[in-house]
Amino acid sequence: MVAIRTNELTKYYGETLGIEDLTLDVREGEVFGFLGPNGAGKSTTIRTLMGFQSPSGGSATVLGHDVTDRSAMIEAKQSIGYIPAEMGFDESVTGRRFLRYQASLKGDTRSEELLELFDPPMDREIGEYSTGNKRKLAVVLAFMHDPDLVIMDEPTSGLDPLMQERFYEFIREEQEQGVTFFFSSHILSEVQKICDRVGVIRNGQLVELEDVETLLDRTGKRVSAHVAGTIEPGAFDIDGAHDVTISGDEESSRPTAADGGERDPRRSAERSDGDGNRTNGAPADAEQEPGEDDAGEGSAAGGREGTTVSFTYTGDYNALLEHLVEYDILDLDVADAPLEDVFMRFYGDVDPDEESSTVGRSDRRGEADV
Numbered sequence: 207m208v209a210i211r212t213n214e215l216t217k218y219y220g221e222t223l224g225i226e227d228l229t230l231d232v233r234e235g236e237v238f239g240f241l242g243p244n245g246a247g248k249s250t251t252i253r254t255l256m257g258f259q260s261p262s263g264g265s266a267t268v269l270g271h272d273v274t275d276r277s278a279m280i281e282a283k284q285s286i287g288y289i290p291a292e293m294g295f296d297e298s299v300t301g302r303r304f305l306r307y308q309a310s311l312k313g314d315t316r317s318e319e320l321l322e323l324f325d326p327p328m329d330r331e332i333g334e335y336s337t338g339n340k341r342k343l344a345v346v347l348a349f350m351h352d353p354d355l356v357i358m359d360e361p362t363s364g365l366d367p368l369m370q371e372r373f374y375e376f377i378r379e380e381q382e383q384g385v386t387f388f389f390s391s392h393i394l395s396e397v398q399k400i401c402d403r404v405g406v407i408r409n410g411q412l413v414e415l416e417d418v419e420t421l422l423d424r425t426g427k428r429v430s431a432h433v434a435g436t437i438e439p440g441a442f443d444i445d446g447a448h449d450v451t452i453s454g455d456e457e458s459s460r461p462t463a464a465d466g467g468e469r470d471p472r473r474s475a476e477r478s479d480g481d482g483n484r485t486n487g488a489p490a491d492a493e494q495e496p497g498e499d500d501a502g503e504g505s506a507a508g509g510r511e512g513t514t515v516s517f518t519y520t521g522d523y524n525a526l527l528e529h530l531v532e533y534d535i536l537d538l539d540v541a542d543a544p545l546e547d548v549f550m551r552f553y554g555d556v557d558p559d560e561e562s563s564t565v566g567r568s569d570r571r572g573e574a575d576v
């Protein structure tokens with residue numbers, strides 16, 4: 207059976223496109239990730255599925271109930287958990303009081319267990335909560351009535367890494383009990399970790415629907431190797447390597463008026479390939495800001511000699527290792543390919559400027575760390 211079904215679901219805000227012709231099924235018991243850059247239409251989809259706004263066209267059902275049918279949706283929500291992107295709490299009451307109020311509306315069969323797990327400060331006024339604590343409370347509220355379907359809009363934003371892991375583990379356990387999840391995210395690694403299938407949305411339209419294994423194969427890794435000596439041009443034109451950039455530290459590390467004193471050859475190389483905002487895949491010290499602490503003696507390229515090669519890799523890992531072994535590797539970084547690479551490589555016509563302005567820098571850093 208399907209838990210969510212949309213058929214050519216469309217939402218315009220006046221002239222502004224929210225989503226268009228969105229057709230997808232979320233199967234009962236699966237964890238479905240809905241991935242896309244800022245403004246792609248994720249929240250629009252979620253708010254429409256929750257019945258908070260009417261579609262401009264098409265149709266949708268959740269747990270078999272038409273999302274435009276008010277009374278059907280009231281009934282459906284007894285079995286639906288919801289974590290919104292913006293948590294609209296009454297800030298003047300304590301968490302405990304808010305929970306009691308919610309319990310009176312939709313029931314509470316397991317808040318004790320959830321409070322133990324996520325531990326928001328229940329006796330403080332919600333107005334005093336940190337963002338993360340608000341999110342923890344939202345998680346407790348979403349699950350306290352033991353829902354069959356949980357719809358979540360970027361549920362982990364604001365949670366610290368430990369809490370995120372706990373939440374992922376919790377989702378896996380809930381899924382084993384048969385709960386279905388539909389959630390939006392910017393974070394590819396998160397989606398990769400916990401989802402069975404992924405829908406990718408861009409400019410209001412579904413551009414891909416994949417199982418995660420397939421997406422992973424297509425996404426690949428961002429590899430950056432810093433090696434002693436030089437790398438011949440073309441040396442990394444190997445099967446499965448895309449967007450290869452090679453940068454030596456001799457010339458590119460010298461500050462120039464044009465680059466505002468940039469010294470790190472890897473950063474210079476990334477700029478030169480027209481992707482000035484890319485941060486993933488580079489060794490940690492490539493994050494150093496110009497002039498930050500590289501002003502010491504003999505500090506060209508942060509004091510590191512050699513050459514850096516960076517590329518996205520979708521090939522066979524053994525073949526890559528065999529190739530790398532020919533070099534004296536000083537530093538190696540392998541990370542999930544960033545979300546924008548997926549868009550740019552597979553969905554081709556994205557304007558890099560538009561993409562870098564819509565996908566936040568901090569989001570990309572977050573992915574690289576995972």
Ligand SMILES: Nc1ncnc2c1ncn2[C@@H]1O[C@H](COP(=O)(O)OP(=O)(O)OP(=O)(O)O)[C@@H](O)[C@H]1O
Nearest residue numbers: 219222223224242243244245246247248249250251
């Ligand atoms: N209430 C609204 N009124 C007018 N336009 C809206 C409204 N809500 C969303 N939009 C527009 O609809 C489009 C999709 O926005 P939406 O919030 O669904 O994207 P999103 O994928 O959730 O983005 P984000 O990741 O930033 O949350 C955007 O162009 C946005 O400006």
